[in-house]
Amino acid sequence: MTLSRLPLGYCTNVHPAQTVAGVVEGLDRFTVPVQRRVGRPVAAGLWLARPVVDEILATPDGITRLAAELQRRGLTTYTLNAFPYGDFHAARVKEQVYRPDWTTPEREAYTLQCAAILAGLLPAGEDGSVSTLPIGFKGFNPPPDFTAAAERLTAVAVGLARLKDETGRAVRIAIEPEPFCLLETTDEAVAFFDKLWQTAAHRGAETAVREYIGLCYDVCHQAVLFEDQATSVRALDRTGIRINKVQVSCAIHLERPGENSAGRDALRRYVEPRYLHQTYAKLEDGRVVKAVDLTEGVLANPGAEFLAADAWRVHFHVPVNADRLGPLATTRPDVKAALDAIAGLSYAPHLEVETYTWEVMPGDGPPDVVAGLTAEIEATQRILTPA
Structure with a gap:
């Protein structure tokens, strides 16, 4: 199976970087060694935090300079992750990653600036994609307003159409559904x-919105929800929603939690203070119940429905080449199911591996991130191009 002619890569949100120098340091420390080990071109799916974007745009020829840094290292960039806005490696990120949401001018401006930067980094003749958050977080009170978000995204689509006219480069937005959002x-x-298309039609911008606003399909996220990957992909395609980007990722899976005390104990190692790890339980009758985060409280007192569930799934990105993590399973089978379904589309979405949790992964010492990323890319490549 071959889904895209572009090099497979990974999302650099795994590397802390609040300056351009920090971004380049991550490329030298991790991305270039991964490319050397893989033995083929590797794409850098850049994450450029708000301060990095500000620095690039405030520096004369800042985009050209970053493009030159990538070129010197033989790296390709065709997609950015503009979901995390601030410090994605702060001591506590959790629900703050969903701020600013899509009702705010800050989110609109940041996304358009990321798109303008990407237009200057793209390989000749290629389109780009920028992934972003799924409007906002359901746990906020009040939750973000859909109508205001639709207006913002319509304005972004118009801006991206203008960017294409000015640069000749098409950059599309990829909204990334996520549990509890x-x-x-x-x-x-x-x-x-x-709703978005209706809003765009009222503004005379439906053509731009349909062209430039689509989805980022994160395999881990839909697996946590216990969605069937092929059914989900077909539903999106049938509705006319373009999948602009696919993030290849795995979640934790625990079978028969009520009978698997070893598995529940193993999950305690994945309770950590930085990221949100939404936890979903599928009941025998097909219903899915959920907890907003994996906590000691959830594990100590999960409740009758959680304990009686057929399985739990946890939004903790784990290596895509891992079938098991001790007594825990992973959703790795969903990766192949999703990629098989994506291969049936009439176009080729951008692909990247996204395991951003290496720093918080349980273990006896610091992880070998280069070895881990290499193994993930090679495992994914074997699915894409089987012998």
């Missing part, structure tokens, strides 16, 4: 895009 399920994504 305003867009988490495929059905919620379909409903929102219907």
Whole structure:
């Protein structure tokens, strides 16, 4: 199976970087060695935090300079991750990663600036993609307003059409559904895009929105929800929602939690203070119940429904080449199912591996991130191009 002619890569949000120098240091410390080990071109799916974007745009020829740094290292960039806005490696990120949300001018401006930077980094003749958050977080009170978000995204689409006219480069937005967010399920994504298209039509911008606003399909996220990957991909395609980007990622899976005390004990090693690890349980009757985060409290007193569930899945990105983590399983089978379904589309979305949790992964010492990323890329490449 070959989905894209572009080099497979990984998302650099795994590397802390609040300056351009920090971004380049991450490329030298991790990305270049990964490319050397893989033995083929590797794409750097850049994460450029708000301060990095400000620095690039405030520096004369800042985009050209970053492009030159990539070129000197033989690295390709065709997609950015503009989901995390601030410090994604702060001591506590959790729900703050969903701020600013898509009702705010800050999110609109940052996304358009990321797109303008990417237009200057793209390989000749290639389109770009910029992934972003799923409108906002359901746990906020009040939650972000869909109508205001649709207006913002319509304005972004118009800006991206203008960018294409000015640069000749098409850069598309990829909204990334995620557990416990305003867009988490495929059905919620379909409903929102219907509203978005209606809003765009009222503004005379439906053509731009349909061209430049689509989805980032994160395999881990849909697996946590217990969605069938092929069904989800087909539903999006049937509705006319373009998948602009696919993040190849795995979640934790625990079978029969009520009978698997060793598995529940193993999950305690994944309780950590930085990122949100939404935890979902599928019941025998097909219903799915959820907890906003994996905590000691959830594990100590999960409740009758959670204990009686057929399985738990946890939004903790684990290596995509791992079938098991001790007594825990992973959702690795979903990766192949999703990629098989994506291969049936009439176009080729951008692909990247996204395991950003290496720093918080349980273990006896610091992880060998270069070895881990290399193994993930090679395992994914074997799915894409089987012998």
